[in-house]
Amino acid sequence: MIIALVAAFQLAASAAPLESLTVRDASRSAVVALVPSDGGSLLRADQLRPIVPVIVSHVTGSRWMLIVGGQSIEIEEGTRFAKAGGQTYQLATAPQVRKQALYVPLQLIAEILPRVAGNLAWDPARFELRAFSTPDKxxxxxxxxxxxxxxxxxxxxxxxxxxxxxxxxxxxxxxxxxxxxxxxxxxxxxxxxxxxxxxxxxxxxxxxxxxxxxxxxxxxxxxxxxxxxxxxxxxxxxxxxxxxxxxxxxxxxxxxxxxxxxxxxxxxxxxxxxxxxxxxxxxxxxxxxxxxxxxxxxxxxxxxxxxxxxxxxxxxxxxxxxxxxxxxxxxxxxxxxxxxxxxxxxxxxxxxxxxxxxxxxxxxxxxxxxxxxxxxxxxxxxxxxxxxxxxxxxxxxxxxxxxxxxxxxxxxx
Ligand SMILES: [Zn+2]
Known part of the structure; x- marks a missing residue:
């Protein structure tokens, strides 16, 4: 099953082209730069750390994996699909690799990550990804x-x-x-x-x-x-x-x-x-x-x-x-x-x-x-x-x- 979140998200994103987003937990916050691309903004996945302890893993060839809270999201450079928890998600724009770093679509962070890792929430009004401390999660x-x-x-x-x-x-x-x-x-x-x-x-x-x-x-x-x-x-x-x-x-x-x-x-x-x-x-x-x-x-x-x-x-x-x-x-x-x-x-x-x-x-x-x-x-x-x-x-x-x-x-x- 492919979950299409693209249209709604593209509308929201194009209405307010921002240059950065905020990552926040109970005690800390950090600003992560957004990089424009044809289909929407991208950001460096590893820059969510340490507030969101995401592991960015280069699997092989063009294939990458993000691991958050024990859950994995599989993505591929140049491909507008992500797989997580048995679901396939359509992406507004494809992940890119620049200088050996993985850049993922903002949509992945705002919509897919909170679905996969239960302790994350996206606040569209503040353009902010929030991490809740749920140690047992x-x-x-x-x-x-x-x-x-x-x-x-x-x-x-x-x-x-x-x-x-x-x-x-x-x-x-x-x-x-x-x-x-x-x-x-x-x-x-x-x-x-x-x-x-x-x-x-x-x-x-x-x-x-x-x-x-x-x-x-x-x-x-x-x-x-x-x-x-x-x-x-x-x-x-x-x-x-x-x-x-x-x-x-x-x-x-x-x-x-x-x-x-x-x-x-x-x-x-x-x-x-x-x-x-x-x-x-x-x-x-x-x-x-x-x-x-x-x-x-x-x-x-x-x-x-x-x-x-x-x-x-x-x-x-x-x-x-x-x-x-x-x-x-x-x-x-x-x-x-x-x-x-x-x-x-x-x-x-x-x-x-x-x-x-x-x-x-x-x-x-x-x-x-x-x-x-x-x-x-x-x-x-x-x-x-x-x-x-x-x-x-x-x-x-x-x-x-x-x-x-x-x-x-x-x-x-
Ligand atoms: Zn052994």
């Missing part, structure tokens, strides 16, 4: 997919309350040491090294689990390399109930719009079902090149494990754990919910307990790079992951008490 924007994602098995809710038994969860920060994991983003944005983000988030997930009365063991708490097979061994030796591995996704550079890929997904161990799952599997297993040949040789019993009945029981449990974590993340994460997936991750193979691998977002996307490096957002996301774990354990306890047997195969401690 960014966090609460969640893709409608998140709501579609709930599966029947998760339809019932379990009443909140403390767990009857102390439980132990191993929290695994992906990568580390010489294995940096992915590096991003594509375009402008905060620098993301996967091993740093995973460690920061893992520590927060651990703290959030502690707050919920759950014991935690970490595979690493410093910037060090741990072999994939050792991560599972740590969990087995600790007789942990669950294993949760934290990672950051990276777009395939061969994709049509690699910088635009966003969203979060949770994996449990199985054979990869889709090409995309195989891509993530290859990426996360690649670390073995940093490991000693002995550690690498020890780590490939996937086909054996998948035929093992106890492990199949773990797969059902892992699937539920993944669904619950994914659903909780959907409440706070601005990116699309990419769902629960399966792949043959070596790190999950050797953990003999329900085990999941969480890809918290795409470090290649500038907006998600900003999201996953924000301390406040990391806290929130970690709390969501911990809530998913707690809900899983509550359900597990209820199943065990109603059947009188330890159906999940969790370690007895």
């Amino acid at each position: 960014y966090a609460r924007v969640s893709d409608s997919n998140a709501r579609k994602q709930a599966t029947p098995v998760l339809a019932q809710t379990v009443a909140p309350g403390p767990l009857r038994t102390r439980r132990l969860v191993v929290v695994d920060a992906g990568h580390g040491g010489p294995d940096g994991g992915m590096h991003g983003p594509l375009g402008f944005g905060p620098d993301v090294r996967e091993k740093d983000v995973t460690l920061a988030v893992a520590k927060r997930v651990g703290a959030a689990l502690n707050e919920r009365g759950i014991d935690v063991t970490y595979t690493r708490t410093t910037d060090t390399l741990i072999a994939l097979s050792d991560r599972g061994r740590i969990a087995n030796e600790a007789r942990a109930d669950l294993f949760v591995s934290i990672h950051v996704n990276a777009a395939n550079p061969g994709w049509k719009d690699p910088g635009g890929a966003r969203g979060f997904e949770t994996y449990f161990l199985s054979e990869a079902k889709t090409e995309d799952a195989r891509r993530v599997e290859r990426m996360e297993n690649e670390v073995v090149k940093f490991e000693s040949s002995q550690a690498a040789r020890a780590g490939d019993p996937l086909s054996f494990i998948l035929n093992d009945m106890a492990q199949n029981e773990h797969l059902r449990e892992s699937n539920e754990l993944a669904e619950l974590i994914q659903r909780r993340m959907g409440v706070v994460h601005p990116g699309p919910n990419r769902g629960v997936k399966q792949a043959g991750f070596r790190v999950l193979v050797t953990a003999f307990m329900p085990a999941v691998l969480v890809e918290i977002g795409f470090g290649t996307n500038p907006g998600e790079a900003a999201y996953m490096t924000s301390p406040a957002r990391m806290n929130e996301l970690s709390g969501a992951i911990a809530d998913g774990v707690l809900e899983y354990l509550r359900r597990y306890e209820r199943r065990v008490s109603s059947t009188g047997s330890a159906a999940g195969g969790q370690g007895q401690r």
Whole structure:
């Protein structure tokens, strides 16, 4: 659907050709110069900062992306269309690039930006873009997919309350040491090294689990390399109930719009079902090149494990754990919910307990790079992951008490 706002806006703009607009929040204001062009005024998108924290990202070729409050607007130099939130908007004039800076039509700022980012408003009388401070806004924007994602098995809710038994969860920060994991983003944005983000988030997930009365063991708490097979061994030796591995996704550079890929997904161990799952599997297993040949040789019993009945029981449990974590993340994460997936991750193979691998977002996307490096957002996301774990354990306890047997195969401690 194309939304045509052009006629009304051109009338208003041509009636009062101004040379600048004002950007204002509760405490600051700034003047941004307007540049005339054939179809109406343009302005430099990055000059809205810092009052409007817009990320201007050159995706590839003539394609650009503006990211505001976790929402992206896709535009193209010389093209009179903008895409945002599943809508296509017609522009009065095309964006231009001058001296490597992106100039966007005033209309984009006055009409489209306030529709996309809920905390912005355009005041035509004052020719002013106002930013309201709504700190929760960014966090609460969640893709409608998140709501579609709930599966029947998760339809019932379990009443909140403390767990009857102390439980132990191993929290695994992906990568580390010489294995940096992915590096991003594509375009402008905060620098993301996967091993740093995973460690920061893992520590927060651990703290959030502690707050919920759950014991935690970490595979690493410093910037060090741990072999994939050792991560599972740590969990087995600790007789942990669950294993949760934290990672950051990276777009395939061969994709049509690699910088635009966003969203979060949770994996449990199985054979990869889709090409995309195989891509993530290859990426996360690649670390073995940093490991000693002995550690690498020890780590490939996937086909054996998948035929093992106890492990199949773990797969059902892992699937539920993944669904619950994914659903909780959907409440706070601005990116699309990419769902629960399966792949043959070596790190999950050797953990003999329900085990999941969480890809918290795409470090290649500038907006998600900003999201996953924000301390406040990391806290929130970690709390969501911990809530998913707690809900899983509550359900597990209820199943065990109603059947009188330890159906999940969790370690007895
Ligand atoms: Zn990773």
